[in-house]
Amino acid sequence: MNINYPYLLFIGDATDSLSIKMARSAADWSPEKCLAEYRLPGCTVSTGCPEMNIQEAAAAGAKSFVLGFANSGGILDPQWIPTILEALDAGMDIVSGLHDKLTDFPELTERAKALNLQLIDIRHPNTRFKTGTAKKRQGKRLLTVGTDCSVGKMYTSLSLTKEIKSRNLLATFRATGQSGILVSGNGVAIDCVISDFISGAAESISPDNEAEHWDIIEGQGSLSHPAFAGVSLGLLHGSQPDALVVCHALGRTHMRGLPHQGFPTVIETIELNLTHAKLTNPNAKVVGVAVNTSSVDDAAALQACKEISEQTGLPCCDPIRHGVASIIDNLP
C-alpha cells in the first residue's frame, strides 16, 4: 500500500465531528500531507484545513482524494460516485476507509484503470499474509493496549512516536487501523485480516529493524471487549512488545457499544496484557498509562492521573493535556 499525497480530504455533508475522524486524524497528525478539505453545502464540521473543490485541489497538486467520513455500516453511498469519478478525472487516486470496497463498483474500476490511477481500500489488505511464527525480531517494540475500544490508542501512539523522535531516537509509528494508515501512509487494518493470519499480519507490521529502533504500534480493541478481544490478542502476540502502554478513558461505565458489559480496571488490564505478552516476549513490561481525560476539567484530570499513577506505580498522563514525556522517560 502506497498512498500518494498531498490529500484532498472529502468530508461531504457531514454534520457529526466523530464521523470525520479519519480526515481529522490526518489533518491533526500529518498536516504536511493534507492540502485541503472539500465540503459540500450542509456540512457543519471541519478538519481545519483550507477549503478547495476538486478542480482547485488538482491545480494545487493534490494526489489523492480521501473519503474522509464514515457512517454506521461503512456503506459507500452511491450518491458519491459522480464526485469520485470527477476526482479520478482530475488525476487523483481515491482512498477509502469504508467497509464497502471501491473496487466493487465497476464504473470506478474501469475509470481508474483507463486513467492509470489507484483505488485504495485501506481497510482491505491485499497482501497474502502468513500465519505467525513467534520468531524473535531485532529492534524494540512498544504496543498501546486499552481498557476498551476508542480510548485513545492511536493518539497515544502518535504522541509517543513524536516524543521519541524529539529526543533524536529512531522510531516509527506502525498503523493498524484506517485512520492511522491515512496518517502514516501505510500499515495494515488488522481487524480486516482473515483471523488465521492475525498474528502473522501483526508480525509483518514491525519487521526486523536496527537494534535501537522503536516501533510504536497502534493497538486495537481490548482483551476485555467481548467482540474484539481476539483481534487484540493476535496483535499482542504478533507485536512481541518490549513495552506496553495501557490506554484508558475516564467516565466510561460499560464497554463501547455493549451497555450490559462491565468495564475492567487499569490494574486488571495491566495484568491481563502482561500475562499474554509474555508468551512471545518474556521481557515485556508495562511502562505507563495514558488517560483520555476529556470528560473532566484540568484539576480533575491531574488528580485522576495522580491516583492511577499511585495505584499502578507507573507514569500516568493525558497525552493531549500533559504530553507523554514521563512515559518515554520510563522506556527500558
Next chain:
Amino acid sequence: MNINYPYLLFIGDATDSLSIKMARSAADWSPEKCLAEYRLPGCTVSTGCPEMNIQEAAAAGAKSFVLGFANSGGILDPQWIPTILEALDAGMDIVSGLHDKLTDFPELTERAKALNLQLIDIRHPNTRFKTGTAKKRQGKRLLTVGTDCSVGKMYTSLSLTKEIKSRNLLATFRATGQSGILVSGNGVAIDCVISDFISGAAESISPDNEAEHWDIIEGQGSLSHPAFAGVSLGLLHGSQPDALVVCHALGRTHMRGLPHQGFPTVIETIELNLTHAKLTNPNAKVVGVAVNTSSVDDAAALQACKEISEQTGLPCCDPIRHGVASIIDNLP
C-alpha cells in the same frame, strides 16, 4: 451452507494418512453420509469406505464430490480440474476444504452454473457476519479448548455429542473447521472469518435454543499458541460456554509448528481459559480433560489420565480409548 450427501470422498494419490484427515473424519463420524472413496493409482491410504469411480458413485446416488485431501498451503492443484469437471458432469456438487477457492477457477464456475450444481468452499464463509454482542442466549453450551492445536478437539466434541445423545438428551455438534463441517453438513470455518467478526460468527454458530439443549462446540487452536490464540479467544467469547473441556496430547514438547515455543500445562490451560470465559459467562466451569494418549500403551494411558485427574480434580479420559462418560457425568 447446505452440503448434500451421500459423499464420494476423493483422496487422489495421497500417501500420507494425515493428508486425508477431512475424508477420514467424515468416514469415521458420518459413515451414513459416505457412499464411497475414489482413489487413484499410487494412493496408499484409505478411509475404509468401499472404492468407486465417479461414474459408479453417480449411478449409486452420490450427491457431492468431496476433495478429501489437504496439502501444505491448501493449494488446488490444476491437475485435478478435469476430475472435478467429470464429477460435475456426473451431477455432483463439489466440496473443497482447501485454501484455494473452487470459485476462483472460471472453468469450474461456468460448468457448475450450466449444470445448476454447487461449488462449496467450506473454508470460505459466504455469510456476512456481525460483530459480537455478548448477549446471553438460551440453551447450554460446551466448548472444547486445547493446550495446543491438533490435540483432538474435534474428535472429543463428536464423542461428547454422541455420549449425550445416547442418554436421550438434546445435543448438537457445532463445527468450526473444515473436517467438522464435512461431518455435520454445516458450520463455520472460524479461522477463515475476518477478524473483526470472530466473536460475532461464534455467536451465530450456537444460536438461542431450548433451555435443556446442549451445543457441543468444536474448539480451535489454543490460547497458548502464538499464531492462533486470537481465533481461540474470539471463539471462546462468542461461544459463552457453560462448560469447557480441556483437550491435551501426551508427548508434545513444543507448540505445533513452532519448535522454539514451550508447551503450557493442563492446569495453566484451565486457568487461562476460565479467566477469559468468565467475561461472557461468569458461570463457566471446566468439566473434564480429554487426552490423546495414542503415543503410549494402554497402561501408560490409564496412568497418565489418573495423574491428570488427581492434579486437576476433574474427570480425565482418552475419548478413543476410554469414552467420555465420566465427563458427561460431570456436566452442570
